[in-house]
Amino acid sequence: MEVLVKEPEFVVTQDEERRILRRTSILVKDGIIEEIGDVRGPVDEVIDAHGLIAIPGLINTHSHVPMTLLRGVADDMDLFPWLREKIWPMESHLRPDHIKAGTELGVLEAVRTGTTTLFDMYFFEDTVAEVMSRLGMRGVLGEAIIDFGTPECRGGDECLSLADGFVRRWRGHPLIEPGYGPHAPYTVSPERMKEVAERAREFGAVIQIHLAETEREVREIEKEHGIGPIELAHASGVLGDRTVAAHVVWPSGREIALLRETSTLVSHNPVSNLKLASGIAPVPDMVGSDVRVSLGTDGPASNNALDMFETMKITALIHKAAKEDPKVMPAQTVLDMATRIPGDFLSPRWRIGRICRGYRGDLILLDVRLPWWTPLHSVVSHLVYSARSTDVRYVLIDGEIILKDGRFMRGKEERILKGAERASLDLLERSGVESLLKGVD
Numbered sequence: 001m002e003v004l005v006k007e008p009e010f011v012v013t014q015d016e017e018r019r020i021l022r023r024t025s026i027l028v029k030d031g032i033i034e035e036i037g038d039v040r041g042p043v044d045e046v047i048d049a050h051g052l053i054a055i056p057g058l059i060n061t062h063s064h065v066p067m068t069l070l071r072g073v074a075d076d077m078d079l080f081p082w083l084r085e086k087i088w089p090m091e092s093h094l095r096p097d098h099i100k101a102g103t104e105l106g107v108l109e110a111v112r113t114g115t116t117t118l119f120d121m122y123f124f125e126d127t128v129a130e131v132m133s134r135l136g137m138r139g140v141l142g143e144a145i146i147d148f149g150t151p152e153c154r155g156g157d158e159c160l161s162l163a164d165g166f167v168r169r170w171r172g173h174p175l176i177e178p179g180y181g182p183h184a185p186y187t188v189s190p191e192r193m194k195e196v197a198e199r200a201r202e203f204g205a206v207i208q209i210h211l212a213e214t215e216r217e218v219r220e221i222e223k224e225h226g227i228g229p230i231e232l233a234h235a236s237g238v239l240g241d242r243t244v245a246a247h248v249v250w251p252s253g254r255e256i257a258l259l260r261e262t263s264t265l266v267s268h269n270p271v272s273n274l275k276l277a278s279g280i281a282p283v284p285d286m287v288g289s290d291v292r293v294s295l296g297t298d299g300p301a302s303n304n305a306l307d308m309f310e311t312m313k314i315t316a317l318i319h320k321a322a323k324e325d326p327k328v329m330p331a332q333t334v335l336d337m338a339t340r341i342p343g344d345f346l347s348p349r350w351r352i353g354r355i356c357r358g359y360r361g362d363l364i365l366l367d368v369r370l371p372w373w374t375p376l377h378s379v380v381s382h383l384v385y386s387a388r389s390t391d392v393r394y395v396l397i398d399g400e401i402i403l404k405d406g407r408f409m410r411g412k413e414e415r416i417l418k419g420a421e422r423a424s425l426d427l428l429e430r431s432g433v434e435s436l437l438k439g440v441d
């Protein structure tokens, strides 16, 4: 299968020199970017990219995709009551058919907003993997491990062996990278984290974990263990160049050094951190210390979207305000965090995050014939400060056209939306949470 992206207005390559090419065609063949330049000869499919720009597909490094079903059911609450009174009781009623409906909705949303790789940590990851691979989404998936159990397993031991099975089943799949999702140091004991780290090393699998999300978590872990959550994760062998640490809002200086030394990938989730008032992560300090920092949305219950364009803009803005310095977090740095940095993390398994010869055909095309793109003085600045996720017209993943001129190619949108609506209402009913629309005519 060959796809020719014919003469987009610009190609934002995100290569070593961050070259931006004007009216240069891209040939994707059998999933790989084969040629960038003047392509001649017949091809299977031509995308007329006049009025569009091409950029690498965005990589969302932290989410709980099926939580699309919980979108908007509990907003404006503190984190711990939010988890204990709303999220956890509802999650306890989750079944695979809910996960299926929620993942379909999440993938549809991610594709329409320009994401080509979704990291996910949740329950029933077999179902998540099945849906993502069927809909053409690239997924880095961590089966959740929690000491007191999940909707899928009764305790840490069972969760761990479930995760082992998940990793064994999906290893080597062209679109799925299966791994482990130990929830956090306050829900997974150091002994269990050690076991997870050993298994993950054995399989070369990715670990996804929440670390230092709130100040309270840090205080409680310090009280119990005498060290912070990131140090504790390190002492348990969890940090490393195959590990994603989500949030990292409250790291100590020593912990920032540990993240750098171990080449751990941090996933910065500014929208979730702002919405749950967790704080503002010291991202400029981490970036300045050569920590690998990428971007994520977190689950749609705490965001409430899976929108990486919004995430890029907010990342650029909050750190400027927090540091009272507009030079902090320039647009190019932020675009790197959503493309090349997580792309490099996944190399050599997949070469993604750049439009370069030999890289996988994961790229998106945005319409720039719009008022908020005009005049087009700086493509990278516009991508971060002006672009809207709804400007995305085409999405290619592994060389397949998944979104074609705004149309989702892997399923009927209306069926996905209706299915998710039904699954969400069913979940509300099962968990005894009153419909929020009660009293609304």
Ligand SMILES: [Zn+2]
Pocket: 062, 063, 064, 210, 246, 298, 299
């Ligand atoms: Zn999370």
